[in-house]
Amino acid sequence: MKLYDGGKAPNPRRVRIFLAEKGISVPTVPVDMGAMGHRSAEVTALNPLQRLPVLQLDDGTVLTETVAICRYFEELNPEPALFGRGALGKAKVEMWQRRVELNLFFNIASAFRHIHPAMKEWEVPQFPEFGESNKPKALEFLGMLDRELASREFIAGDEFSIADITCLCAVDFMKPARIALPEHLESVRRWHAAVRARPSAEA
Amino acid sequence: MKLYDGGKAPNPRRVRIFLAEKGISVPTVPVDMGAMGHRSAEVTALNPLQRLPVLQLDDGTVLTETVAICRYFEELNPEPALFGRGALGKAKVEMWQRRVELNLFFNIASAFRHIHPAMKEWEVPQFPEFGESNKPKALEFLGMLDRELASREFIAGDEFSIADITCLCAVDFMKPARIALPEHLESVRRWHAAVRARPSAEA
Numbered sequence: 001m002k003l004y005d006g007g008k009a010p011n012p013r014r015v016r017i018f019l020a021e022k023g024i025s026v027p028t029v030p031v032d033m034g035a036m037g038h039r040s041a042e043v044t045a046l047n048p049l050q051r052l053p054v055l056q057l058d059d060g061t062v063l064t065e066t067v068a069i070c071r072y073f074e075e076l077n078p079e080p081a082l083f084g085r086g087a088l089g090k091a092k093v094e095m096w097q098r099r100v101e102l103n104l105f106f107n108i109a110s111a112f113r114h115i116h117p118a119m120k121e122w123e124v125p126q127f128p129e130f131g132e133s134n135k136p137k138a139l140e141f142l143g144m145l146d147r148e149l150a151s152r153e154f155i156a157g158d159e160f161s162i163a164d165i166t167c168l169c170a171v172d173f174m175k176p177a178r179i180a181l182p183e184h185l186e187s188v189r190r191w192h193a194a195v196r197a198r199p200s201a202e203a
Numbered sequence: 204m205k206l207y208d209g210g211k212a213p214n215p216r217r218v219r220i221f222l223a224e225k226g227i228s229v230p231t232v233p234v235d236m237g238a239m240g241h242r243s244a245e246v247t248a249l250n251p252l253q254r255l256p257v258l259q260l261d262d263g264t265v266l267t268e269t270v271a272i273c274r275y276f277e278e279l280n281p282e283p284a285l286f287g288r289g290a291l292g293k294a295k296v297e298m299w300q301r302r303v304e305l306n307l308f309f310n311i312a313s314a315f316r317h318i319h320p321a322m323k324e325w326e327v328p329q330f331p332e333f334g335e336s337n338k339p340k341a342l343e344f345l346g347m348l349d350r351e352l353a354s355r356e357f358i359a360g361d362e363f364s365i366a367d368i369t370c371l372c373a374v375d376f377m378k379p380a381r382i383a384l385p386e387h388l389e390s391v392r393r394w395h396a397a398v399r400a401r402p403s404a405e406a
Contacts, residue, residue, distance in 0.1 A: 048347050049306065061291065065305075068298035075290035087278035088264065095271035102268075103252065130333040144251050 001026060003069075004043060006033045006052035010105070010169040011066045013203070015053045017165045018070045020200035022077050026055075036121070067097070070162055082162045089157070096156035096163040103141035105170040107134040112177035135179050142185055149187035153194075160195070168195045204229060206272075207246060209236045209255035213308070213372040214269045216406070218256045220368045221273045223403035225280050229258075239324070270300070273365055285365045292360070299359040299366040306344035308373040310337040315380035338382050345388055352390035356397075363398070371398045 005028040006012035019026060031037040031052055039050045046054045047064045055063040055072070063069050074083050084093035113123040114131025145167075149155075155163040171192055174181060181189070195201065208231040209215035222229060234240040234255055242253045249257045250267045258266040258275070266272050277286050287296035316326040317334025348370075352358075358366040374395055377384060384392070398404065 049302065049344075057291075063291075063294050063298055065298045065301040067301060068294045071297050072290055072294035075293055087275055088260075088266075090278055091266050091271045091275035094274050095266055095268045098268040098270060099252065125336065127330055127333040127336070130330040133328065133330070141252075 001055060001057045003028045004031055004046065004052055004054040004056070005029065006031050006038060009033055009052065010109070010173045011051070012053045014066050014162075014165050014169050015069050016203035017168070017200045018082060018162060019073065020203035021080065021082060021160070021165070021198075022073055024073055024077060067162070080160075082160070082165075084156065084159075084161060093156045093161045093163055097161070097166055099141075100145075100155065100163055100167045100170060104138050104145075105166060105173070107138040107141070108170055108173050108177045108179060110134040111138070111179065112173065115178070116176065135177075138174075138179060139182065142182070142188055146185040146188045149191050154191070160198075164191075164195050165200075168192070168201065172196075204258060204260045206231045207234055207249065207255055207257040207259070208232065209234050209241060212236050212255065213312070213376045214254070215256045217269050217365075217368050217372050218272050219406040220371070220403045221285060221365060222276065223406035224283065224285060224363070224368070224401075225276055227276055227280060270365070283363075285363070285368075287359065287364060288362075296359045296364045296366055300364070300369055302344075303348075303358065303366055303370045303373060307341050307348075308369060308376070310341040310344070311373055311376050311380045311382060313337040314341070314382065315376065318381070319379065338380075341377075341382060342385065345385070345391055349388040349391045352394050357394070363401075367394075367398050368403075371395070371404065375399075 003015065003026045005016070007030065031040075031043060033052065037043065038052050043052070043054065044050055046056060046062050049064065051064065053066065053069060055069045057063070063072055071083065074081070084090040111131045111134040113119045114126045115128050120126060145155075152158060154160050155167050171181065171188075181192070206218065206229045208219070210233065234243075234246060236255065240246065241255050246255070246257065247253055249259060249265050252267065254267065256269065256272060258272045260266070266275055274286065277284070287293040314334045314337040316322045317329045318331050323329060348358075355361060357363050358370050374384065374391075384395070
């Protein structure tokens with residue numbers, strides 16, 4: 001199999017961190033998204049939606065979508081469980097993974113795509129005022145998350161999960177999106193320092 | 204357990220269809236979203252994000268997020284499998300479920316929320332031009348889906364799955380969002396007529 005990887009972009013990073021946490025090594029094909037490599041004929045043939053990452057299995061089967069690729073590896077290599085354990089544990093990880101995606105990750109991404117000059121060719125047309133409106137929504141969610149993290153170690157409970165990976169990539173994406181992490185969110189900062197220090201964060 | 208249900212809105216409908224396909228009956232607490240019932244003190248205490256549906260278990264545990272609630276029931280009642288079978292089957296359902304959400308469901312929802320006068324109190328402020336920009340994106344994805352559905356029965360393969368539920372609720376949401384389903388998308392229309400005719404669609 002091979003993984004078409006998109007470098008610094010947050011979704012390819014989510015998959016790399018997931019694989020590092022699992023201890024799985026997959027041959028990668030680097031794609032330069034800055035040079036629009038994700039819209040090349042090769043990537044488009046694999047994923048008509050022109051997004052990365054893309055996983056191609058040895059028989060040619062193509063899997064796209066970050067969380068789908070992660071789930072494939074979770075099913076093949078259940079330990080360490082990054083999607084939770086048991087019906088309630090799995091549901092809680094899914095709940096937090098989606099809360100973080102919908103209220104933090106996507107709001108930060110919308111701010112970045114609709115405001116940043118480098119995104120002019122990606123997001124056509126840009127709506128900068130709409131982009132700005134996403135920033136307070138992201139910060140509001142971080143406030144809620146701070147209250148949650150005051151009483152537990154990780155996003156979805158006492159174990160590290162894919163929800164932490166999504167949240168780490170979202171929080172680190174605030175810098176290019178030019179959103180500052182407020183000083184007073186002490187529990188978010190404690191959590192961020194801890195997950196940022198894991199070896200997988202460098203993947 | 205009890206399910207706080209939001210009536211006609213597409214996310215509560217996704218959970219009701221899922222439960223109907225599973226043959227599971229859950230006591231519901233109806234919430235009038237038109238009267239902003241999802242922002243009541245009762246719902247806010249359960250879900251600070253003020254979204255529906257919300258599932259409360261008998262011990263008080265709260266699960267939110269449509270797909271997390273569905274996954275909880277999938278884990279407890281594996282048949283019929285609506286999240287796929289085996290590592291590759293599960294990954295494919297997740298891939299299509301997310302493709303439909305990100306490229307169709309969310310684009311239609313953005314058009315609805317940023318344009319429809321009834322959404323003025325929900326989406327503050329509305330950006331009608333941004334809303335409009337989501338319509339061609341939704342239609343472009345439906346064109347891709349039409350080519351896919353020319354060679355298979357359901358969204359993620361030969362078996363009905365949660366991806367079909369998400370896509371049904373998205374396509375039916377086009378009407379209030381004032382987006383017409385193009386006549387020439389014959390495979391999408393064949394698929395839509397088939398899933399719309401299942402008894403679960405009335406749930």
